[in-house]
Amino acid sequence: MLKMMNDNSSKPRPRGPKPVRIDPSQLLDAAQRVFARDGVDGGSVRAIAREAKCDPSLLYYHFENKEAIFVAILEQKFNRFIPDLENISRAYSAHNTRGARQGAKGTRPINEFGRTPLQEAFWQMIKTFRKNIQNDASFRGMMRNSVATNHSFAQNKVMNYVLRVIQIVQKLLSDGMESGELRGDINLYITTFFFLRTCVEILDFFPVLNATLISMPLEEAIDLAEKQWFRLFWRGIANDSNPDEESL
Amino acid sequence: MLKMMNDNSSKPRPRGPKPVRIDPSQLLDAAQRVFARDGVDGGSVRAIAREAKCDPSLLYYHFENKEAIFVAILEQKFNRFIPDLENISRAYSAHNTRGARQGAKGTRPINEFGRTPLQEAFWQMIKTFRKNIQNDASFRGMMRNSVATNHSFAQNKVMNYVLRVIQIVQKLLSDGMESGELRGDINLYITTFFFLRTCVEILDFFPVLNATLISMPLEEAIDLAEKQWFRLFWRGIANDSNPDEESL
DNA sequence: TTCATAATTCAACGTATGTTGAAAATGATG
């Protein structure tokens, strides 16, 4: 009966274009925030629309479906920070071959922070990870669930990107082994895994741990954790017990 | 019109009790399998019922709601393996105080596998984790999501159990530092975190990694990863670079 | 045999989800 009372105060918003257009990247941003809060499966299209202050249908105007939204976020993110990682790797390679040409076998030139070039490369990677994914729990959550649960949609897409990151770190380790700076008895795949997962895990779990256990400012806690991790990792992979303990 | 055609061949099963009763633990097992496959949020009550070959309502006869099912699994699991961890810790404490009374400061008695008591304790913990949660991706998935996403239901329950595990490992590290066997410059909380998370992560991600990268039998790959992890970890925390490299 | 109780299923509820087809408003172009 009282189906329509259009003189009502509240809802029937006009249809056509808004005064300021909503550009797709805003939708992606909203989607990212929602996925961060509710996970990829739990975050609904309606919630994304609510976050972007638009109708759910608009998402289907700009993207094919929910999966396409997910993939779009993914690609944007990886394409932003994979080049950074590649640059770090390239920088070390350049230095390393140059060093080898000069006949420096032990490769122990030290930079202004007291780190060897290889140490510096790993440290830069840690920092790159943090810069790119610290404020993006959604991204980490997507990765976590997509890789660990074998049925999540778009897993192939995810795995392709993950493999590229893995290869970059592997090359670094492999170069380090060849130059003699790293132990010869570490498994490349497995060590890469330790490095990468821990870098990400620190960002994932320290907010929680910090809240319940440690009580220092979060940024400080993550700083500390990264340093401790790098030292532990480096001691684990370095060839000789070098005395530059306090190099960080 | 043709709403009811009860002379149909298929579905209208009799109601009352079944010839063999379904005991609640079977429901929990089914729930575990479903959660493993689909996650805690994604795994539906209906799917659990399907897995247990019963009606969804039966789950509400035995448990209050979905969360209660989750919590029941959780408690059963933790109550099974936390005592194991405590025993390991106790065993080391006993040895350590005995050793201290004998005035052995460096504490380098070696067991039949060439490990110091502290090494042995950590190694046993790794093995305990594996024994208890390797075949339980559901459990690990529940933990991962419950701890990392701050809104998951029953997070307090989860955190209580996690904290107990954390404290056990922390005590081990702390004892080791006191006896001088471990470095004095490692942060207890953070190092505990590295140890625990990696133990779990190996079980989570190696099936995936192994399928796409490494190609060896899964058990073998996990064996190798655990050994490599323990060596890397130990080198990272041990006080002096001891020469028992091949002790595993 | 009768009767209470425990175990099980049926049918439905309200709500949320991903998605779609059509309608409407805007801005630009003729």
Place this chain on the structure above:
DNA sequence: CATCATTTTCAACATACGTTGAATTATGAA
């Protein structure tokens, strides 16, 4: 001013979910 493509919303669809109340059957005690 008319037309048209673009952008936005509306209303609905089919399906799935967690949950509940009533109905049904089997079992064991009285």
